Amino acid sequence: MKVLMKGNEALAEGAVRGGAYLFAGYPMTPQSEIMEYLSVRMPELGRIFRQTESETASIFTVYGARQAGMRTFTSSSGVGMSLMQEGISGMCAKSIPGVFANVQRCGPGLGFALEGQGDYLRDTRGGGNGDYRVLILAPNSVQEMMDFAYESFELAEKWKNPVEILSEGKIGQMVEPVELPEFKETKRVVDGMDGVPKKILLDHDDPEFGLKIAKKIEAMAEEEQRWESYLTEDAETIFTAYGIPSRTARGAVDKLRAEGERVGLLRVISAWPFPVKGFAQLPDTVKRILTIESCVTPQMAEDVLITAKKVMHLRDAEVYSLCSGPVAAKVGEIMQKYYQIKEDPQKEAISIIPNKAEPFNRAEL
């Protein structure tokens, strides 16, 4: 039986059913429902909810509790996630399998508070200091908010690496029917630091520290790529997107197919590792790839450009970008862009929809 749930609450419930024992968080739009929901839900199940003094404190509570063996997660958005980068970098260095969700905003600084995809580059590159990567799953529905949060703890533990749910304000705020997964068994402490006292080896004391991190990143990149292909078999034009724009892009594919156009969609699910394998499976009929993102300047489009160079039969494909600002590009806007690049390949490899950058009319919201 399906129930109606808001995206942020589905993410919270998914984490609870996936075994989360402690949530630590700080309020910030558009993800505050996660902590509001858990402030009731966690104590109800005999688990722990903590409102902390900052996002820095949230991530370091996760850092401490997970190192001591407790499944722990946090969530934030925009600048709140920026504050967490020190802790995320630290968790990667120490192979701590923490989980966190970024319900994205758009734009630099405080940005546009309600929706968008402003953080792709920061998050996929590891926004803190040093060399590391975080496993990143990008949902595009309320059901996936739940499912990705549900599996995130085991995925993190499999790799001993943090996992991020890269969501966005729109998915966090919308309501859809979802199927609830079974509760996984959990307990206060699942692993780590058993049999104290023991010397916790400092990673940087290990002469093979750098090599081990490099090998892990390589193995994760090989095994954890996720994507979804839609009508790509004979496509000349590929739309690629993650999150909400992948839904409007799919709508555009359907309409263009009805008009006899050979278009398909490659939806990116694992923002890191980027699904190079998905691109490698595209047919050699592909002439152009259009990346559609809800941000101000091309972000994922950079990965698409790199990938097109890596995949032999895509080397001659033209690569385009459509950035729609905080609000996802509408079906009609994507279709318009499609006809434009099809008819005049040289014109505007990168285009930004200007009216989308100024939707601060609260009466409409």
Place this chain on the structure above:
Amino acid sequence: MAVQRKRPALLKDNSWCAGCGHGLFTRLLHESLEELGYDNNYICVDGVGCSSNYFAATTLGSAIESHHGKAPTIARGVKLARPETMVFTYQGDGDAYVIGLSETLNAAHFADPITTFVLNNNNYGMTGGQMSWTSLPGQVTTTSKAGRDPETTGMPLDPLKMAAQEERVAFAARAALNSPKNINLAKKYIKKALELQVKEEKYAIVEMLSPCPTDWNLTPVQAIRWIEEEAVKYYPLGVLKDTTEGGGA
């Protein structure tokens, strides 16, 4: 008859400078852990600075490496996961009172049953003796070469006093590691603070004025005198708060 005190089992030779207070503190700490029966069931969250050398001073100590100033928050997470384990932070003044001021005061505010130890040597020891918020007026450091000027850099900050004002803090005290009498008092405070955590699930904070002859450009003997003659003017010793029976302060 003179009795040689036995070195606590988990300690080995340390790498702190000659005349430094850190070695004294770890000795007192581990004596207390043994006496309370917790040297097999503790997790130390150590700060960034000279306290990081704690790793090198133990053979099998359970310690978590912190980020700068974040030790109380990490310790909170550890304690939530393992309430049966003794959890304490081991920090310097730069770590706990400057970059980690928020974390320290929030730990006192939440009063999770952890214990915080702060070694206050009035400067940034590990990075070579820069000015700290605890440096004294006129104190020469590598970033206040003409002496600390309160007009532009403020007067010595006393976060211990701030923490003591928090309602749920059970015990707040300041000792100094500069004479047998003061060292014995420090041991008493350390043990009491840890005892409050494991017996009554309470938060406590203990600060120790600690000599740093290397960065103060003094001999070890001059350094312990400097604490007695200068540092205590701004950082008076004693119990700031004690909610236990007969505590009074």
